Amino acid sequence: xxxxxxxxxxxxRYVAIGLFLGFISGALLMSAFSSKWSSNQYSITSMPxxxxxxxxxxxxxxxPQQTLEEVTESFNVLQSLSPCNFLIYGLGYDSxxxxxxxxxxxxxxxxxxxxxxAIVLKDAPFLNAKTVPYRTQLKDAxxxxxxxxxxxxxxxxxxxxxxNQNCPLALENLPDDVYLKEWDVIMIDxxxxxxxxxxxxxxxxxxxxVMARDRKRPGNTHVFLHDCDRPVEQNYANExxxxxxxxxxxxxxxxxxxxxxxxxxxxxx
Numbered sequence: 001x002x003x004x005x006x007x008x009x010x011x012x013r014y015v016a017i018g019l020f021l022g023f024i025s026g027a028l029l030m031s032a033f034s035s036k037w038s039s040n041q042y043s044i045t046s047m048p049x050x051x052x053x054x055x056x057x058x059x060x061x062x063x064p065q066q067t068l069e070e071v072t073e074s075f076n077v078l079q080s081l082s083p084c085n086f087l088i089y090g091l092g093y094d095s096x097x098x099x100x101x102x103x104x105x106x107x108x109x110x111x112x113x114x115x116x117x118a119i120v121l122k123d124a125p126f127l128n129a130k131t132v133p134y135r136t137q138l139k140d141a142x143x144x145x146x147x148x149x150x151x152x153x154x155x156x157x158x159x160x161x162x163x164n165q166n167c168p169l170a171l172e173n174l175p176d177d178v179y180l181k182e183w184d185v186i187m188i189d190x191x192x193x194x195x196x197x198x199x200x201x202x203x204x205x206x207x208x209x210v211m212a213r214d215r216k217r218p219g220n221t222h223v224f225l226h227d228c229d230r231p232v233e234q235n236y237a238n239e240x241x242x243x244x245x246x247x248x249x250x251x252x253x254x255x256x257x258x259x260x261x262x263x264x265x266x267x268x269x
Contacts, residue, residue: 066226071097085106087187095127111191148167154170186211221257
C-alpha cells in the first residue's frame with residue numbers, strides 16, 4: 001500500500017489532513033486523557049487508538065496517501081455506521097487513521113507483503129493485520145475479465161470465496177476472520193497494481209462484490225476503490241461493483257453502495 005514520495009506541492013494537503021485528523025479525533029483524545037489521567041501520569045499503551053493516531057501523525061512527516069476529499073467520503077460513511085465491520089485491502093501510512101475512525105468496531109487489514117506487515121506492526125502492534133496470498137498478475141487482467149464468464153465457479157449465482165480454487169478471481173485462501181464476518185465497509189487500496197508482475201486489484205474487486213452480494217444482515221455494503229484513474233480498476237469496478245451502485249466519485253476514489261443479492265439476480269450488474 002506504500003505509494004511514491006511526496007513533493008512540496010503536497011504541503012497544503014498535509015496541513016488540510018492534519019486539521020481534519022485533529023478535528024475528528026481531538027475530542028476523543030481529550031476525553032481519554034481526562035478519564036485516565038491520574039497522579040500526573042498517563043500510559044501510552046492504554047490510550048485509545050484515536051489518541052495513538054493523533055500522536056503518530058502529529059510527530060511524523062508521513063501522512064495518509066488519500067487526499068482530504070477522498071478521506072472525507074469514507075469518513076462520512078464510517079461516522080454513520082461505526083462501530084462497524086471494516087475490511088481494508090492494504091496496510092500503509094493511513095492504517096492508524098482508518099482504525100481510529102472505527103472506534104469499538106472491527107477493522108481488519110489485508111496486506112500482500114509479510115515483510116511490510118512486520119514493519120508496520122512493530123510500531124503499531126495493536127493493528128489487526130493479516131498477510132494475503134494472491135494468485136493473479138496484472139498482466140492477465142484483460143484475459144481474466146474476458147474469460148471469467150465461461151467459468152461456472154466465477155458466476156454470480158454460484159460464486160463463492162473460501163476454497164474456490166477453480167475461479168482465479170476468488171480469494172480462496174483468506175484468514176478465517178474474513179469469511180466469518182459480514183463487512184459493512186470494504187476499502188480496496190491494495191494490492192500493488194502498477195507493474196505487470198504485481199497482483200493487481202482484480203481479485204480484491206471481484207471478492208468484494210461476492211461478499212456484498214452474499215450479505216445476510218440488513219443494509220448495503222459500502223465499497224471504496226482507490227486509484228480509479230487506472231484502466232484495470234475502472235474496468236473491474238464497472239464489471240463487478242456496477243456503475244448503477246456508484247454513489248460517490250471523489251478524486252481517484254469511487255464509492256459503491258451494493259445491496260445484497262438474495263438470489264434475485266444472476267448477473268453482477
